[in-house]
Amino acid sequence: MTTILALPETSRRSLPRPSAALIWLTLVLAVAYVAVPLFASRYVIEALLLPFLALSLAAVGLNLLTGYAGQLSLGSAAFMAVGAFAAYNFNLRLGFLPLPVSFVLAGLTAALVGVVFGLPSLRLRGFYLAVSTLAAQFFVQWALSKFGWFSNNNPSGVISVPRLQLAGFSLDTPTGRYLFSLTIVTLLSLFVWRLTRSASGRAFLAVRDGETAARAIGIPVPQTKLLAFAVSSFVIGVAGALWAFTYLRTVEPAGFNLDRSFQILFMVIIGGLATIRGAFLGAAFIVIFPLLLARAGAFLFGGIFDSGVLDMTQRIVIGALVILFLIAEPRGLAALLDRIGARLSATAARLAGSSSPSPRS
Amino acid sequence: MSFFKFSKSASLAALLALSAFPAFADEQHFPLQSYRVGPYASGGTGFFGGFIDYLNLLNDRDGGVNGVKLTWSEGETQYEVERGLEVYERLKSAPGIAAWNPLSVGIAYAMLDRVAEDRTPLVTLNHGRTDTTDGRVFPYVFPLLLNPYSESSGIVNYIAERAGGHDKLKDLKIAVLYHGSPYGRETIPIYELLAEKYGFELSQIEVAHPGNEQQAQWQTIRRQRPDFVVLRGWGVMNPVALTTAQRTGFPADRIIGNVWSNSEEDVLPAGEAAKGYTAIVSVSAGTEAPVIQEVTEKVYGAGKGNLADKARIGSVYHNLGVVNGILNTEALRIAQERFGKRTLTGDEVRWGFEHLQLSPERVKELGAEGLFHSINVTWDNHEGEGLVAFQQWDGAKWNRISDWIAPDWALLRPIIEASSEAYAAEQGLKLRTAEDVDKVATD
Numbered sequence: 001m002t003t004i005l006a007l008p009e010t011s012r013r014s015l016p017r018p019s020a021a022l023i024w025l026t027l028v029l030a031v032a033y034v035a036v037p038l039f040a041s042r043y044v045i046e047a048l049l050l051p052f053l054a055l056s057l058a059a060v061g062l063n064l065l066t067g068y069a070g071q072l073s074l075g076s077a078a079f080m081a082v083g084a085f086a087a088y089n090f091n092l093r094l095g096f097l098p099l100p101v102s103f104v105l106a107g108l109t110a111a112l113v114g115v116v117f118g119l120p121s122l123r124l125r126g127f128y129l130a131v132s133t134l135a136a137q138f139f140v141q142w143a144l145s146k147f148g149w150f151s152n153n154n155p156s157g158v159i160s161v162p163r164l165q166l167a168g169f170s171l172d173t174p175t176g177r178y179l180f181s182l183t184i185v186t187l188l189s190l191f192v193w194r195l196t197r198s199a200s201g202r203a204f205l206a207v208r209d210g211e212t213a214a215r216a217i218g219i220p221v222p223q224t225k226l227l228a229f230a231v232s233s234f235v236i237g238v239a240g241a242l243w244a245f246t247y248l249r250t251v252e253p254a255g256f257n258l259d260r261s262f263q264i265l266f267m268v269i270i271g272g273l274a275t276i277r278g279a280f281l282g283a284a285f286i287v288i289f290p291l292l293l294a295r296a297g298a299f300l301f302g303g304i305f306d307s308g309v310l311d312m313t314q315r316i317v318i319g320a321l322v323i324l325f326l327i328a329e330p331r332g333l334a335a336l337l338d339r340i341g342a343r344l345s346a347t348a349a350r351l352a353g354s355s356s357p358s359p360r361s
Numbered sequence: 362m363s364f365f366k367f368s369k370s371a372s373l374a375a376l377l378a379l380s381a382f383p384a385f386a387d388e389q390h391f392p393l394q395s396y397r398v399g400p401y402a403s404g405g406t407g408f409f410g411g412f413i414d415y416l417n418l419l420n421d422r423d424g425g426v427n428g429v430k431l432t433w434s435e436g437e438t439q440y441e442v443e444r445g446l447e448v449y450e451r452l453k454s455a456p457g458i459a460a461w462n463p464l465s466v467g468i469a470y471a472m473l474d475r476v477a478e479d480r481t482p483l484v485t486l487n488h489g490r491t492d493t494t495d496g497r498v499f500p501y502v503f504p505l506l507l508n509p510y511s512e513s514s515g516i517v518n519y520i521a522e523r524a525g526g527h528d529k530l531k532d533l534k535i536a537v538l539y540h541g542s543p544y545g546r547e548t549i550p551i552y553e554l555l556a557e558k559y560g561f562e563l564s565q566i567e568v569a570h571p572g573n574e575q576q577a578q579w580q581t582i583r584r585q586r587p588d589f590v591v592l593r594g595w596g597v598m599n600p601v602a603l604t605t606a607q608r609t610g611f612p613a614d615r616i617i618g619n620v621w622s623n624s625e626e627d628v629l630p631a632g633e634a635a636k637g638y639t640a641i642v643s644v645s646a647g648t649e650a651p652v653i654q655e656v657t658e659k660v661y662g663a664g665k666g667n668l669a670d671k672a673r674i675g676s677v678y679h680n681l682g683v684v685n686g687i688l689n690t691e692a693l694r695i696a697q698e699r700f701g702k703r704t705l706t707g708d709e710v711r712w713g714f715e716h717l718q719l720s721p722e723r724v725k726e727l728g729a730e731g732l733f734h735s736i737n738v739t740w741d742n743h744e745g746e747g748l749v750a751f752q753q754w755d756g757a758k759w760n761r762i763s764d765w766i767a768p769d770w771a772l773l774r775p776i777i778e779a780s781s782e783a784y785a786a787e788q789g790l791k792l793r794t795a796e797d798v799d800k801v802a803t804d
Contacts, residue, residue: 156543278522308397
């Protein structure tokens, strides 16, 4: 089956040289764990990095489902909501559980809901499946605002999450929340990365690239699809719990609306389908870039135009950039970076006087 | 110079710089989480426009508050929680912040623990989370003039008056049509309680945000045949409700709007369908009040007016912004009397809000007679006993049709306390006492 989502090769090319990838990963983690807590301002952590981490993780989860297994879903925000409200309720009602356990249980709850709403994928494909996952979006939001139990009978349906604690230590500072969030995102991303390189991961790709062919070589297609839904929803559910506990610290069902689902899908598409890096790049583009643009705009033109005009202009700029990027490289920012990197190293090799062509091409 | 000497003189210089800083600045800053685009822009531009107009008036006329100049900066939120928080984190590093005024229940909810940590007041005029009225649990949050419970009680009292007494309520059927947001849902339990107390039949119907499609809801209302419909709308939901009501044959004079459904922007787009529609106010519309005249003359006359359309001067949202300006700056004035006429810390401004008592005479002195009645904030009552009135739309303007009346505060207080105490238990907070009020942080 050829769909717009079937983009072969990207997965194998996403991390071309393991050693180089390992160096990069170490470098990024070193910056994230050491430099950021030391030097980043409170604004950078609270307003940029915490939402970035939570949404990156959601994008990693959706990328597993859509990028690797080829199942288009518009229910991501619903699974985030399930994760957030489940974590809140486990924490509230089973207060003796340590926070990470609540998060795992929240992820499992989201996985369960994900499997239920993944059932239509056994019969539907492509856009039809996307429309059927909308059901999750509407049903979850409806249920969470309809039944007061989920929000501990808070009249406005808004929950205030408790203060973060881990083994008696308070994590209730920006840095504490950031490190907690970062650790969970790192662990789950590594887990997803391992998964995509396992037999299950290859089964995902086989289902994405051709169901009939996959069945012919003995891959259990229905189980594979449901597994993809379960793992993806687990990751997205934990992302929702992070969003609620570390970033907003208050949650209402309307915060997990269809717009959020689209936002996550756009992150995956703009960042690059079937790459883990792409999820982070896409999240950075959607979450951090507009804020930087807004600040630059306010700094340059704040005195001349009111904030409404600036906001409209910013939307136009971002829209134009999305189109430009996707024309330049339809496989997303991850592939674009690869290309730039390849060209740079080719230039570097030429400048160094080496007669051999670039190692990548 | 030895290192010891150097570090000593350096620290002395730093100390001097620090202590000189407030005197040098003598400014009080209002960070504004405003919204000028999106579905609620009409409310945002009017409210923040009025607020800025009043700050401009004080700066130009009096040189600020007792010589302390008022400054502000804006960040666009589009009424979205995430954007509101981003703006909060961005603007909060500004020196001399007086108070936050996000004009969004969702954003205010997300700021509850942040403002407590940062010790700056959060004002939610006419809205907000009802139990923040309890100053024992929420020292920094002020749902000034009218919290959602008082609003509901005021509306039910008015319906009782129309029906001929509270004992007539038990024969009535009332439907509440509310906005599908934290703001809209806030009053669900209080209407249930009022229905139980007075014995009227109640149905509460949600309209999904933003509310531009209400055919199904009004079909339900048509089937239920209520005597009155309470409209708890916001933004585009209101004119759509009025036009859909007309189409389904529900008379406009039996629709009672709440405090966020009472503006010109709510009725004008509905045209004829809005004629006879009645709504509650805690701040009246109109340009008669001297302070509005002065804003027109001195601020708009000097070309500094914030509203793009001068015709909106004196509209409900604009007047609300002006009154919000009065309440914020009077809190500053009251705090300055105690702490000195200088840039105040957030906690000192909190003290000012907790003593914000403006009698009808003082309101008149401020040129706001007829705009709002009075306010009486204390350390444990952060709403301040605002009075309400009712106004009716005649197709061209709002006419006040009732006196200023009081909601049933005694009935509401126990529910507010139960809810705030539950929050305190959940968050592990200690209840404040009267002694805590004067403990003021000076940083």
